[in-house]
Amino acid sequence: MHIAEGFLPPLQCALWYAASAPFIIHGARAVVTESRKNPENRLLLAAAGAFTFVLSAIKLPSVTGSSSHPTGTGLGAVLFKPPVMAFLSTIVLLFQALLLAHGGITTLGANVFSMGIVGPWAGYGVWVLARRLGASPAVGIFGAMFVADLSTYCMTSVQLAIAYPDLSSGFVGALVKFLGVFALTQIPLAIAEGLLGVLVLRYLGRIARPELLRLGVTKDAVHA
Amino acid sequence: MPELANQSADQSANQSGSRTAGRPWVTALLVIALVAIFAFSFVSGSLRSQAEESFAGTDSVVTDMLSERGVTPWFEPLFQPNSGEVESGLFALQAGLGGAVLGFALGNLRGRRAARAEALDGPSPTD
Numbered sequence: 001m002h003i004a005e006g007f008l009p010p011l012q013c014a015l016w017y018a019a020s021a022p023f024i025i026h027g028a029r030a031v032v033t034e035s036r037k038n039p040e041n042r043l044l045l046a047a048a049g050a051f052t053f054v055l056s057a058i059k060l061p062s063v064t065g066s067s068s069h070p071t072g073t074g075l076g077a078v079l080f081k082p083p084v085m086a087f088l089s090t091i092v093l094l095f096q097a098l099l100l101a102h103g104g105i106t107t108l109g110a111n112v113f114s115m116g117i118v119g120p121w122a123g124y125g126v127w128v129l130a131r132r133l134g135a136s137p138a139v140g141i142f143g144a145m146f147v148a149d150l151s152t153y154c155m156t157s158v159q160l161a162i163a164y165p166d167l168s169s170g171f172v173g174a175l176v177k178f179l180g181v182f183a184l185t186q187i188p189l190a191i192a193e194g195l196l197g198v199l200v201l202r203y204l205g206r207i208a209r210p211e212l213l214r215l216g217v218t219k220d221a222v223h224a
Numbered sequence: 225m226p227e228l229a230n231q232s233a234d235q236s237a238n239q240s241g242s243r244t245a246g247r248p249w250v251t252a253l254l255v256i257a258l259v260a261i262f263a264f265s266f267v268s269g270s271l272r273s274q275a276e277e278s279f280a281g282t283d284s285v286v287t288d289m290l291s292e293r294g295v296t297p298w299f300e301p302l303f304q305p306n307s308g309e310v311e312s313g314l315f316a317l318q319a320g321l322g323g324a325v326l327g328f329a330l331g332n333l334r335g336r337r338a339a340r341a342e343a344l345d346g347p348s349p350t351d
Binding site: 062 | 257268290300322330334
């Protein structure tokens with residue numbers, strides 16, 4: 001989902017920056033507010049940020065014969081609501097743009113929009129929906145992580161299709177082409193990420209149950 | 225099964241057992257499923273990719289597609305790792321840093337919980 005440095009026209013870079021900036025600022029304030037509430041929140045925030053940091057560094061093989069990396073943004077979005085992930089993803093993407101020449105400074109706004117905003121919000125939406133429908137936290141987190149991962153890559157495809165519509169088939173043709181690379185490769189990775197999310201949430205349920213209850217992630221306090 | 229007994233004692237002490245907490249085999253199944261996904265991906269991906277470089281990153285595949293169309297970047301990265309080895313080292317650094325922070329945070333949470341349980345009802349078995 002990293003659009004490489006200099007590969008979006010300057011005007012679009014500026015527009016994606018403008019679109020992402022309010023979310024990043026709002027997210028930074030949310031991070032400060034949450035971490036001031038209590039020390040356990042600070043630890044959980046660090047865990048959510050670190051989770052994304054690790055997962056987005058690891059490129060995994062996929063069925064299409066390409067490799068790609070998960071995003072890990074669904075977990076933090078479920079724990080702390082999506083705004084914090086806009087800020088945490090920005091840190092991750094900045095690190096990769098500056099040190100790894102992966103992504104870029106000019107395309108940072110666009111990349112934050114897909115990984116830090118669209119992914120977390122879509123994942124959180126699935127979580128809320130699943131829980132409203134009576135699904136267990138395990139099903140909810142699986143759906144959230146799966147959708148946060150996949151929707152990020154779909155958004156990147158949209159961004160690229162806007163910038164480079166196909167000469168004959170236009171926006172839709174280009175979108176299909178980019179989705180063919182990004183989304184197909186991502187499906188098994190998103191499933192794996194969902195399963196990993198279930199593992200992590202189960203572990204958090206054991207070591208940080210009071211925190212999860214306070215954050216409103218789980219509500220099953222009474223019936224054992 | 226002392227472990228199971230510990231876990232259920234732990235649960236009732238906290239009055240908060242979730243439906244899944246007492247099923248250690250679920251964790252094992254999830255791990256097996258994860259390994260299976262990547263084993264399957266690796267095998268079927270290897271069969272499918274006849275290109276010179278198999279398992280290329282999707283980001284670079286798309287960048288190549290754009291370059292083939294004649295798109296040239298208008299801005300160069302400020303710093304570029306000068307070889308694949310340096311690059312993968314820096315990626316490892318990213319994963320290592322993240323893993324360290326993740327371990328620190330989870331370990332700390334676990335320690336706090338153990339301490340809390342001990343303060344509540346004396347030395348008690350924790351998982």
